[in-house]
Amino acid sequence: MTTPTPGKTAASQQGRTPQPLAASPPVSTPFSLTGAQVFSPHGGPRSSPQQVRKSPANSTTLAGHASSGPLNFDSPTAAAAMGSLGMAGGLDMGLDGVGVGGLAGYGLGVLGGEDERLKRLDSVINILSHKKGYVSDEGLERLVQRIGFDCLWDTHTAPDGRKMKMLVVAGKALQLEISLDNNIVRNVAMSFPLSADAVKDRAARATAILLRDLELRPGQSPLTKKLDDFYANLERLGDLDKHSVIPGFDLQEALAGICASLERIHAYDLEKLRAEPEVAGKGERYVRNVATCHRHGYPVMHARDRVGLSVDYWIQRHCVPPADERLEKHIETSEGVWSLLITCAPMGDTIYSPVRISEDWISPRIEKEEPSAEDVLSTAAGPALDWLEPESTVLPPPEEEEGGNKGPVGVDGGIPGKYPEVIFKAILDPPVVLPQPLWLHMYELVGAQPPPPYSYPTFDSLFFPIPASDEAHDPSAPRTIEHAREVSVVPRAARDGGAAATTTTGARRHRNTLYVYKPVYGQVLSELPFSHPKQLIALLPSLRQYALLSTLLKRSFGDGSAEGEKEREGRGGAAGGTGTNMSTVPKARELKTFWSGRDADKPGLPGAEAMDVDAPAEEDEGVSSVDVTLTVHPAPRLQIVFPLRSSTANVGLEIGPSGRVRITSQNILPEGEVAGEKKGLTVEKLGRALEVLEDIDQWCEWIRTRVDGS
Structure with a gap:
């Protein structure tokens, strides 16, 4: 009779076949588990990380989601399996702390919606870019730097002994000093030290407009004073300053030259109108309105709280001039003035005549003595003007720096002896709705290529938009x-x-x-080159x-x-x-x-x-x-x-x-x-x-x- 070995049980007593000690754990597949176990992150058997790594059946390619331990995405096969099971975006697996940078090398992209976050960030930046901020020390500094000017802070003593801060803004041709006292603007001084006299003589009016944009008016609070008006005017000055080359090519001088020539034409129109019997006995304002609306327009530099050159060509109710100055200011703000805002812009990819700097756009006699038949036909109203063609303006040579190096040349990388890559541009304020044939003819008159239209609306729909309920409306229908x-x-x-x-x-x-x-x-029609x-x-x-x-x-x-x-x-x-x-x-x-x-x-x-x-x-x-x-x-x-x-x-x-x-x-x-x-x-x-x-x-x-x- 054999004595049983201690610690072991006979086969008849165990009731089942003994299992070897070194046997592998049972193999389980997703198909051998219940539905709840397969798709639940905690539904599978709890096993150690060592067993998960050793058994192919328990790898992350099949049922690795059942493990409660950390996941491993080092293998591209594992990432592909996650995508095939729809687990990348369909399950909340708590992957905030998991590093997935290695997936970029396999061309699988970045999980977690990085593109969506960037789009949302861009939209937030776009919304904030429309906000110009409020008048304060920090707000002015950010705004000036945003436009592209250099600036620095200085302190000075006011006449009454108070210490005040001064923001000094410097450009190529422009110098601006803004004095502040406890975030409140007290004074503005602007100058063009290297510009021509025609620019300096008009700088005082531009300075007064900038001061009105920043100073507190009756009823305004320092906490709510916005920078929107100041930004619009300073941006126009910044665009001209950025594309200038000082000395030698000043765009402020180019606009001043056009203004001087148009002012001579306007003075000629006023003189002719005063001699007409229909205008005799009328006031000076009525005569100026007729010259503006029925002759050659009225050029004005730095007016109506807007810095820059404008050519007024239409005034509402112009035939009924106001009786006093108070009513005149009310009419200017309520009735409306139609004008062309003259500025400059980079040429870009278009081929067009560049800017010329001159005051001789019109001859001293203004009107031609012997106009040709073509001049008579092309002149819709008034006399045939004796226009001149100024010489082309060439960029100045760059200045020599120490060591024989040359400084910046030209406009936007131009070279000396080259024509500037800047053109004149007229912005219509307000824009004018025109029939498409006339819209195309306007570009023909200035010799420019019209931009391709993005849509083809009807003339009446631009004044009276089609209601949303009439989306199926036929544009050709009455x-x-x-x-x-x-x-x-x-x-x-x-x-x-x-x-x-x-x-x-x-x-x-x-x-x-x-x-x-x-x-x-x-x-x-909103803008035109010329x-x-x-x-x-x-x-x-x-x-x-x-x-x-x-x-x-x-x-x-x-x-x-x-x-x-x-x-x-x-x-x-x-x-x-x-x-x-x-x-x-x-x-x-x-x-x-x-x-x-x-x-x-x-x-x-x-x-x-x-x-x-x-x-x-x-x-x-x-x-x-x-x-x-x-x-x-x-x-x-x-x-x-x-x-x-x-x-x-x-x-x-x-x-x-x-x-x-x-x-x-x-x-x-x-x-x-x-x-x-x-x-x-x-x-x-x-x-x-x-x-x-x-x-x-x-x-x-x-x-x-x-x-x-x-």
Whole structure:
């Protein structure tokens, strides 16, 4: 009988086959586990890291996610398996502390959304870049450095003995000193020490504008004084300074030369106008307005809180000059001035004539003594000017440095003896909406290549955007815009269209409808390169045409935005009135016509005058309907229909160059009517009245008060 060995149990007593001590652990695969064990990070068997490394079945390629220990991404096979199982972005595995830099070498990218974080960071930087900051020591320093100027701080003693800080800003031709007392700007001094006298003489006006941008005005707090206006003006100065080469090539001097030549033309226009019988006896402001809007514009350097050279070419209500200086300042801020802001810009990839520095763009006699036939045809208004062609400007040679090295040369890396890679540029303020053929013609006049249009909107949609609900609207289909407003009534006593024309005796509610039957494509003209001031003068007649058309459309039909209408209603309404503005698509207009036909059966309510089927009947009492049909090709034309006497007035007009209105058809004054002549009404006066009023609704009321006496 054999004695059992201690510590061992017989086979019959164990009840199962003994397992060898050195046997490997059982193999488990994802298919041998339950669903909860496979996809749960804690559902697998808990085993030691040594067993996980030794067993291929427990490797990270299959069920490594079941381990509670740290994960290893050193193998590209493991990373590929993670992607095939959708575990990279679908499971929250707590990988914040895991280093995955090694994956870049395998071309698998970086996990964790690094690109998304960079995009979000760029969007935040873009939002912050629009904020210019507030007036303070740190805010001014950051702003100056952002534009590209060098700056440093200095301290000085004020006349009253106080210690004040001074921010000294230095450029190539510009020197600016800003004195601050406890983050409040007390004084600004700007100079151009190396520039020509023409630049230095105008520096005082620019300094006053910069000081107004920074100093505290009545009602302002030091905690809320923003740097937006100061940034806009200093950036314009910085762009000119950055592309200058001092001494020898100063862009401030180039603009001063253009300004001097245009000022001589403006003085010539004023002298000629004063000798005309139509202007005799009028005030100086009226004469200047006529020269601005119907001659060669008005050049002004550093004006209307804007640093730089501007050429004003259109002034709203220019035929009715203000009576005093207080009203003049109010009109300048409320009515609006259309101008060209002259500046310089790098040439870039375009091929265009570079900047020339000269004051002799026009001859001393201004007008040609014997103009050619071509000069007469090309001159839309006024005399044929005797333009000159200044010589080309060449970059100065670089200065010698110690050791024989040469300093920086040229503009943006140019070389001496080379033409500067800088061009003149005119920025339209405000931009002008033009038909696309005329938009292309503008670039032809300046000899530039037009930029490729990114879209092809219609002319009317640029004034009155298509509502979001009309996305399927066909651009070639007719369109209707409706607008309601209250209009001041002009008294009969104001027959000459002078200052008395602004006196009101009451108000009448108008319901206006604009019809666009033949839409044409349009573009917004915002800036143009040019090489000679005569190119700008050639643009002015056409720009004035559409400046007047824009004024007429916006005053009678709003700006097409619901936000603008709500804002005007919140202010209680202006002289132009308030109301709603909506665009009607053809199907909706057909439905409206149907309801209008049903209402025509009712006595006292003609179907042709039912403007809005949703409006209550009592609102139609005392409401005057004005229908306007717009065409802009080949010239801007308006067909205006409004009630007059017991019939309907139908007037067709055309807006010509420089904003001259010409009546093409009318049924108000039949040929040979004596009554109209006795009242002082002629076809010419009808057009002149619209030029003076610059408002279709007020013009209709002006005619009504003189024809039917209502």
